[in-house]
Amino acid sequence: MxxxxxxxxxxxxxxxxxxxxxxxxxxxxxxxxxxxxxxxxxxxxxxxxxxxxxxxxxxxxxxxxxxxxxxxxxxxxxxxxxxxxxxxxxxxxxxxxxxxxxxxxxxxxxxxxxxxxxxxxxxxxxxxxxxxAAIGLVYNSEKSPKAPSSWKDLLDPAIGEHLVLTDISNGYGMLGFLMLNQVEGGDLTNIQPGLDAVKKLIDGGAVVVSKSPEIQQEFAQNDAWVAPYASDYAFTLRKAGLPAKFVQGTEGTPxxxxxxxxxxxxxxxxxxxxxxxxxxxxxxxxxxxxxxxxxxxxxxxxxxxxxxxxxxxGADSVKGLIRFDPKAIEANRAAWVEAWKKTIAQ
The missing domain is CATH 3.40.190.10 (Periplasmic binding protein-like II)
Incomplete structure (x- = not known):
């Protein structure tokens, strides 16, 4: 060759x-x-x-x-x-x-x-x-005296110690907090109305958790009725044998x-x-x-x-979806988390 x-x-x-x-x-x-x-x-x-x-x-x-x-x-x-x-x-x-x-x-x-x-x-x-991932109101359909329908329902004193809030270091917790802030008159340039509402809720007996498994623990062991969180987690709770349902707040759905x-x-x-x-x-x-x-x-x-x-x-339901500006969240995250920590520590 x-x-x-x-x-x-x-x-x-x-x-x-x-x-x-x-x-x-x-x-x-x-x-x-x-x-x-x-x-x-x-x-x-x-x-x-x-x-x-x-x-x-x-x-x-x-x-x-x-x-x-x-x-x-x-x-x-x-x-x-x-x-x-x-x-x-x-x-x-x-x-x-x-x-x-x-x-x-x-x-x-x-x-x-x-x-x-x-x-x-x-x-x-x-x-x-x-x-x-739609953020709304997850609630215990057997224990909650009524099905929540509004974000303002979170401020009902009757819920009080049966309310679970999620720390805003959690992404879903952040979105739920921003929605509460919005219905209380705040926006992405002013979260004080939301912080004031959270202070009131904690004074009324609400508990704050940092991770989703802790929400399940509160529903299973500590008589929780309502938690602002994601629709998929209501399904997770039901799979665990808990009577959880999800509803969109009338003011909108983060x-x-x-x-x-x-x-x-x-x-x-x-x-x-x-x-x-x-x-x-x-x-x-x-x-x-x-x-x-x-x-x-x-x-x-x-x-x-x-x-x-x-x-x-469906088309009517997705009209209520709200996307808070991710760039604004990222730019302010550290300051907001610090303000949140001071609020829940008071």
């Missing part, structure tokens, strides 16, 4: 290997998910159907929003994620910093069916919201948007867009609602009555 022929064969082999590696890379996506029950639902509702439909493989990095965003920032020049999921508004900052790529809505077959708020800035790089975002400077754009498209499909969103009681953002989702009762379901 001549050296020239050997060189040709080696060259062809190298090209074949390179092409094979590229193909393998093209059929693999790296995403983050949030661990625990959420990640299990993610696999069932989105990842499994995506792998089955495309033949691709999804690599999961378990990371909550803040940690995933920190990784994305640190890896700006060579990001590991193809698709990144957030629940704390990080997509707004990520898009502004060029870490996320704009999305052409025409490339998503399900985008047209999303509520407008869920696709408001695709062209700016903010990925679509594929689920909503919303934590769960978004799926296209990472900039990655080679698998078409495959990543397919993953995002499946995430916003009616089937995937119905699956999340059934598994975890998250509010769907696709108008074509159909839910069983018992599931619909636990979420903000």
């Amino acid at each position: 001549t050296s020239a022929f050997k060189t040709t064969i080696l060259g062809v082999s190298a090209i074949a290997l390179t092409a094979g590696a590229a193909l393998a890379q093209d059929k693999t996506l790296t995403i983050n998910s949030f661990g625990g029950a959420y990640e299990e639902a993610h696999k069932k509702c989105v990842i499994g159907p995506f792998e089955q439909e495309t033949g691709a493989k999804v690599q999961i990095v378990t990371a909550y929003s803040a940690d995933a965003f920190a990784q994305l920032r640190a890896q700006k020049e060579a990001p590991q994620f193809d698709v990144i999921n957030f629940s704390g508004g990080q997509e707004i900052v990520g898009a502004a910093e060029g870490l996320l790529a704009p999305i052409d809505a025409a490339k998503l077959t399900n985008a047209a069916d999303l509520y407008d708020f869920a696709k408001a800035n695709l062209a700016g790089g903010e990925g679509p919201a594929y689920s909503i 919303a934590s948007y769960i978004t799926t975002n296209l990472v900039a400077n990655r080679p698998n754009t078409d495959l990543a867009l397919k993953f995002i498209d499946i995430s916003i499909s009616p089937a995937a969103q119905a699956c999340f609602a059934e598994a975890l009681r998250y509010t769907p953002t696709n108008a074509k989702v159909e839910l069983a009555p018992e599931v619909a009762a636990d979420v903000a379901y």
Whole structure:
């Protein structure tokens, strides 16, 4: 065999290997998910159907929003994620910093069916919201003398020591507090009305917890009646055998948007867009609602009555969703938490 022929064969082999590696890379996506029950639902509702439909493989990095965003920032020049999921508004900052790529809505077959708020800035790089954690009033349907219907019901002295508040270091606790602040006349430039209300509630016997399992403990062991918290946690309490229900406050429902975002400077754009498209499909969103009681953002989702009762379901219900500006929350978080700590310590 001549050296020239050997060189040709080696060259062809190298090209074949390179092409094979590229193909393998093209059929693999790296995403983050949030661990625990959420990640299990993610696999069932989105990842499994995506792998089955495309033949691709999804690599999961378990990371909550803040940690995933920190990784994305640190890896700006060579990001590991193809698709990144957030629940704390990080997509707004990520898009502004060029870490996320704009999305052409025409490339998503399900985008047209999303509520407008869920696709408001695709062209700016903010990925679509594929689920909503709705914050309202979780209550014990057997012990509470009446079903709450308003955020102002939290101030009813009859609830008093049967009320559970969540520390604002908890994301859901923060949103519940900001809603209470709003109905008391405050806004994101003035949280004093909310702090005054919290002081009054604590003086009336309300307890403050920091984590969701403590809410379950209060409902199970300490005669709690009401807690401002997320719709999915009412479902968690029921699964634990507690008679918990969820209701939206008449003044509005704070919303934590769960978004799926296209990472900039990655080679698998078409495959990543397919993953995002499946995430916003009616089937995937119905699956999340059934598994975890998250509010769907696709108008074509159909839910069983018992599931619909636990979420903000349908065009009329989602009109009541309120998104407090994530940038304002992040900018003020440290100061607000400090003010909160002083209030509950008095």
